[in-house]
Amino acid sequence: MNEDDRRLLEMKNTSELMLDLAYSSLIYQNKVIAKEVIELEDRVDRLHEAIIRSALGKSKEPKNFDRSLIMIKISDSIERIADAALDIADVVLRDIELHPVVKKSLEDSDVVIQKHVVENGSLLHGKTLGEIKLATETGVWVIAIRRGYDWIYGPDEGTTISGGDILYARGPADSEKIIAPWIKGK
Amino acid sequence: MRRARLEKELKEEHGEIPYEQTSVRELLTLMKDTTELITDLAYAAAAFENDELAEEVRHLESEMDKMMYQIRLKCMLGARNMEAAEQMTGILQVASATEKISDAAEDMVKLLDMDLELRAILPHILSEADEKIHTIAIYPGSDMVGKTIGQLMMESYTGVRLIAVRRQNRWIFGPDANTKLFPNDLMIVRGVESGYREVREVAHAEIPWSEVVH
Known part of the structure; x- marks a missing residue:
């Protein structure tokens, strides 16, 4: 290249x-x-x-x-x-x-935008996106992370997820069910 | 479902055009979904130098033009006062953005009409994208045979999105949850590398689907 x-x-x-x-x-x-x-x-x-x-x-x-x-x-x-x-x-x-x-039509789309709060003690806490292969395991593609006042746009494989993070993501409609256990605390 | 909705909208186009809130909603959803499909198809058409994929891009673009016209009409009919008119401009701005995307996608496939060696350049660049486009054949003994996309929940379990299926001499573009997979289907997919490898192994009957779902 x-x-x-x-x-x-x-x-x-x-x-x-x-x-x-x-x-x-x-x-x-x-x-x-x-x-x-x-x-x-x-x-x-x-x-x-x-x-x-x-x-x-x-x-x-x-x-x-x-x-x-x-x-x-x-x-x-x-x-x-x-x-x-x-x-x-x-x-x-x-x-x-x-x-x-507008909002309703976007919610009906094949590809839905979603927002998830990562709970403390969840499977994702302290792991990088590459380690957990979130996109492969759940179909959910993280596009932005809000951490307190900070934002991370277009996170990559090396980005670490922490409890309390708010994930903005996209994925197929049924992916919201699949990601649920990943973000819940134990 | 996508196709059925499209046909319904097209029928509406030739009849009376009543103002329906739900219809604007459906049109906008369909336009957004079409942009997802048309851009994937355009990159695939250019990368594989495939005229049939390019033809579908052109077809979808003309459908987008019709939908844009429909949504304009409906918004105009719905604007009864200043406040409503302002809100309609928001709807139309989003709709015309989706139309702009489909225009850009169609322009991309125009490269195929020119006498250029795309294959020498594009696959090479696209092979490094975050989400890559691949083709995967379904072997007769695969767990995917006889299953619908909805049953497999392929995208949710692998992060791999099915863009199109080639079955013998015909194509299914933007397959939906009810699309059933058959032996020797050729899938055009988009997704992350690890998910692609999983789907390929199942499609090639090397591992069962249950190994992917965990």
């Missing part, structure tokens, strides 16, 4: 995180999360620009032309997805009372 591949990958992962965060900010009417979507959009914009610059630079050599075109097109699509996430988060930041239908 070269630098541009890594940029494109980060854009893809970030755009997906942004969408999940945007829906979370809507469901929980949470402006802190909505503002993080704006921050992430800035990062996506910078990555997008870097990819275009690099692709244009390399396209002077005919053998790189196709590759440059592919990178620009894919990067452009991902940037627009990130932009759509920003539009969703913007609804939360505009101080207009949300129509109840």
Whole structure:
């Protein structure tokens, strides 16, 4: 993987995180999360620009032309997805009372946004997300963790979970039942 | 269920368009669900350079356009005063964001119409994504044979989401809880690596499904 591949990958992962965060900010009417979507959009914009610059630079050599075109097109699509996430988060930041239908329709989705409080003494306490393989075991993908006043967005395998953490996550509708015993204290 | 709901909405499109709160709700759910599917399909179409997947992306995008039109009509009919109108702008902003996503997905598959070697670049990049796209064949002796997606609760037990199934010469896109799996089905899935390995082992009849459910 070269630098541009890594940029494109980060854009893809970030755009997906942004969408999940945007829906979370809507469901929980949470402006802190909505503002993080704006921050992430800035990062996506910078990555997008870097990819275009690099692709244009390399396209002077005919053998790189196709590759440059592919990178620009894919990067452009991902940037627009990130932009759509920003539009969703913007609804939360505009101080207009949300129509109840929006929250209800998101709750009916195949992929539901969920919020869980990790109880003290739960199976997750003191473990990293990589150790417990939460996504594999429960289908639940953690998108943000609130710990007191701190937020961790897009936690990775090395992120440790503690009792008292509030997990914002997405997963299939039936995953909420499956994760329940994991977050309960003994 | 997704398909049945879509057809119902399309029938409505050609008849009277009454203002129904539930219908806006259903449309918005369907639009959001479609964006999840269409982006996965677009990445898969580009990574595997598969025209049939790309065709479904184009189809879903045109359905999204129709749904967007429907939801606009319904919101306009529902806005009886300033406060309601303001609330409707929120609904429409979310709906048009989902439409924007499907547009971006369709643009991605346009790359397939150009004479480019996508295969040389994309699978390589996508293979490092947090959630990867894979194909898995179901072998005749697998525990998955004869089970529905709902019975298996595959995504909840493995973190692996089924995007599409290829059965002989036809495709099932965005399979739902009632979709039953058959021998030699080819699944296109999205998920984390450890879950993918579990699903593959069961699909290849190497381990029983009960070993995954614990």
